[in-house]
Amino acid sequence: MALSFAQKEAIVAEVAEVAKTAYAAVGAEYRGLTVEQLTALRVEARKAGVYVRVVKNSLAKRAFAGTDFACMEAGLTGPLLLAFSQEDPGSAARLAEAFAKGHDRFQVKLISIGGKLLDPSELGTLAKMPTYDEAISQLMAVMKAPVQKLVATINEVPGKLVRTLAAIRDSKSKA
Known part of the structure; x- marks a missing residue:
């Protein structure tokens, strides 16, 4: 059924x-997948x-004009499913990577992040990007480490003094 101009x-x-x-986008060919499989992907x-x-390529090209995903226009050929990461940059890549493992007919053709078009082989790299919460926890760990080492170093001086005094006391009590 043809779409009207308003649609x-x-x-x-x-x-x-x-x-x-969106932070990132993934375009994948879905030819040969069943409706149930695509419904599971959407869930x-x-x-x-x-x-x-799933958008017609001509409509996707118009929608991408003036966005970071304009670089994907040349690769919009054939039936493509577009997935946009809205919460963190790697979420669409993680979804596509997990779904592609169980479905051979699902093939990633386009990946874009930050206005750059990536090679489809870099899907795993993008999928390994940390979520927002993971990135914050990693940052906090990096910021905490120097302070923790400083406190441990400062605490070592009185600790060493106490151990030395205890050793002297023990040696005098034995003598």
């Missing part, structure tokens, strides 16, 4: 709005905070 405008506006706020995407949409 096409609504789709372009919706995808453009999502693309403006997992909702849980992960990933916007998933």
Whole structure:
């Protein structure tokens, strides 16, 4: 069934709005997957905070104009499913990587982050990026380490003095 002009405008506006706020995008070929498999992918995407949409390539090109994902325009060929990371940069890549492991027909064709087009082989690298909470905890660990070492070093001086005095006391009591 053909889309009316108003429906096409609504789709372009919706995808453009999502693309403006998304951190990263993944385009994957889904040819040969069943409706049940795609529904399962969409359920997992909702849980992960990933916007998933199948859009005609001509509409996607219009939606990507003026966004960081304009670099993907040349690769928009064939039936593609677009996934946008809305919570953290690696969420769409983690979703695509996990889904591709169980479905051979799901092939990642495009990856974009920060206005740059990445090679599909770099999906694993993007998927390993930490979530916001993980990044904050790693930062806090890095910031805490020097302070912790300083406190341990300062605490070592009186500790060593106490151990020395105890050793002298023990040696005098034996003598």
